[in-house]
Amino acid sequence: MKLFTSFFVMFYTFGCTYSLNCHSCTDTNFDGEAAETCFNTVSVTTTSATCTADSGTTVYYCRTKFRVHDGVTTGVVRGCAASTSDEDTHSDAVPTADRCITVLDATGNPTAATECYYHCTPDNCNTEKTASLKQCPNDCNSGASPRQGRCNYITGVCVCESGWSGTDCNTAVTSTSSGASRKCVQCNSEIDSGCSTSTTSVDCPGTEAYCSTRTSTIFDGSDAVIRTVTTKACTSDFKAVDQCVFNALHSDSPISDTSVGYSEFNCFSTCDTNDCNTNTADGVINGNEAVALQCVVCSDTSTCNTKTERQACPSGSTHCKHTAIYLISDRVYLSHTADPEYKLLSVVRECATAAVTRECTEASVGSLSFKKVTCTETCQGDGCNVGWPARPECITCSSHIAYDMDDYDQCLENPPMPAACSHPYHSSCIIHESGLEKGTRKSVEGYPRRITRGCSYAGIGNGCTSAQPRDTEIETCNRTCTTDGCNVGSGGLMPVVTLLTFLLPAAFGLLTQRYF
Numbered sequence: 001m002k003l004f005t006s007f008f009v010m011f012y013t014f015g016c017t018y019s020l021n022c023h024s025c026t027d028t029n030f031d032g033e034a035a036e037t038c039f040n041t042v043s044v045t046t047t048s049a050t051c052t053a054d055s056g057t058t059v060y061y062c063r064t065k066f067r068v069h070d071g072v073t074t075g076v077v078r079g080c081a082a083s084t085s086d087e088d089t090h091s092d093a094v095p096t097a098d099r100c101i102t103v104l105d106a107t108g109n110p111t112a113a114t115e116c117y118y119h120c121t122p123d124n125c126n127t128e129k130t131a132s133l134k135q136c137p138n139d140c141n142s143g144a145s146p147r148q149g150r151c152n153y154i155t156g157v158c159v160c161e162s163g164w165s166g167t168d169c170n171t172a173v174t175s176t177s178s179g180a181s182r183k184c185v186q187c188n189s190e191i192d193s194g195c196s197t198s199t200t201s202v203d204c205p206g207t208e209a210y211c212s213t214r215t216s217t218i219f220d221g222s223d224a225v226i227r228t229v230t231t232k233a234c235t236s237d238f239k240a241v242d243q244c245v246f247n248a249l250h251s252d253s254p255i256s257d258t259s260v261g262y263s264e265f266n267c268f269s270t271c272d273t274n275d276c277n278t279n280t281a282d283g284v285i286n287g288n289e290a291v292a293l294q295c296v297v298c299s300d301t302s303t304c305n306t307k308t309e310r311q312a313c314p315s316g317s318t319h320c321k322h323t324a325i326y327l328i329s330d331r332v333y334l335s336h337t338a339d340p341e342y343k344l345l346s347v348v349r350e351c352a353t354a355a356v357t358r359e360c361t362e363a364s365v366g367s368l369s370f371k372k373v374t375c376t377e378t379c380q381g382d383g384c385n386v387g388w389p390a391r392p393e394c395i396t397c398s399s400h401i402a403y404d405m406d407d408y409d410q411c412l413e414n415p416p417m418p419a420a421c422s423h424p425y426h427s428s429c430i431i432h433e434s435g436l437e438k439g440t441r442k443s444v445e446g447y448p449r450r451i452t453r454g455c456s457y458a459g460i461g462n463g464c465t466s467a468q469p470r471d472t473e474i475e476t477c478n479r480t481c482t483t484d485g486c487n488v489g490s491g492g493l494m495p496v497v498t499l500l501t502f503l504l505p506a507a508f509g510l511l512t513q514r515y516f
Helices: 002-015 496-515
Strands: 022-023 024-029 049-050 060-069 072-082 099-103 112-119 148-152 157-160 183-186 201-203 210-219 226-237 243-248 263-271 294-296 309-314 317-327 342-352 359-364 370-379 428-437 450-456 464-467 474-481
Touching: 022 060, 148 309, 183 210, 294 317, 294 342, 294 464
Parallel strands: none
Antiparallel strands: 022 049, 024 072, 060 072, 060 112, 099 112, 148 157, 183 201, 210 226, 210 263, 243 263, 294 309, 317 342, 317 370, 359 370, 428 450, 428 474, 464 474
């Protein structure tokens, strides 16, 4: 009996399966808050769990799964895993190496979602940590209503919402006005009969940057002037130097009813220096008024690249300016129709008080295979800062069908006017022409003839090549140039007589438009 008891004890001791303990926690959306311990600081006392005992071919082990979206680790799961139901479908054993699976989407956001699995068997061994993400020392008051801040988990520093500051974004910011106040004449002729001639200016009540003079005249259906009111004030909007418009009467019924027939003639003048609104607003530029330069003014990457609406510039502006900044891959493309990988960072169109050099400058970004390009240009003329700075405007068209005789070709003989290219990296205008008899401007019967004009990133060179598929030698010609509208004419060198047939009608057309 003692022998049997001893054998039973030994069998129980050595035959019983040991249960493994593993860290167990989940965080599917890392945002850098100090309370997120599953990513970087796991604790046995708070996250340890006991795995199910091994059974048959199933062995339990500790595992950590990290999820990476592009360059950011966004999720982590720690816990027990079973060898028969883990990510490794080829074996029922505990994986002996790390495993990763990526779902690629080259044009999506993210472009790649990767899950990596790390395996181990000692108690609480699944302690792998992220290498670069940093946690903030607190929660940045992200849970406040409204939210006061968020953690930048690249730097480990709180980023505060507008109106808050401090390391935890818990300090309210008191807004204060900075700079001297604008001084304007401020009056109303309904109260001050001398308002129209008043020249006494005082500080504006707020941060208004402009002064205004406005004259509103009400007249009836018989063209009789009913009343005229002048106001002088501060304003935040620069409308016009001096301009008049007709309006329907803005007032209460019945005087605003169309049956009464009242109308308004409103003149307004705006300016941007102290004491400048001493004039009379009448739609005539005179006295202390000056014609302001008008430029396109905007700053964004969505609509600013095509915007053409102008606005008056502040006094002292002498130029319109435009700047575009973008990133571009160093990859070299062989085809002139291929575009490089690029990212537009900013487009700024503005008024300027001085000229800048027309140029595009490149700067390497660390050891990465792309560059940062800044293009800038100034010009003089209302609304001239359109298109892409320091880049040519090009003619864009192509033959819609292939010609085998000397038929009319719109793109060859009457191309459209040059226009801004679609991207800021288009530094050249090009012509690609094929299917002409060598040394002439004639088509070859039975052989397709085509011409393409457009914009190019790398250019297509200059010159012609020839081939002789039958009895006639046929040319393909390329031309690359870098000035506005330069891709006119043909792809090769034209005979003088042929060139004149293209240029003389165009020149006569311009003279006709200008002088007749």
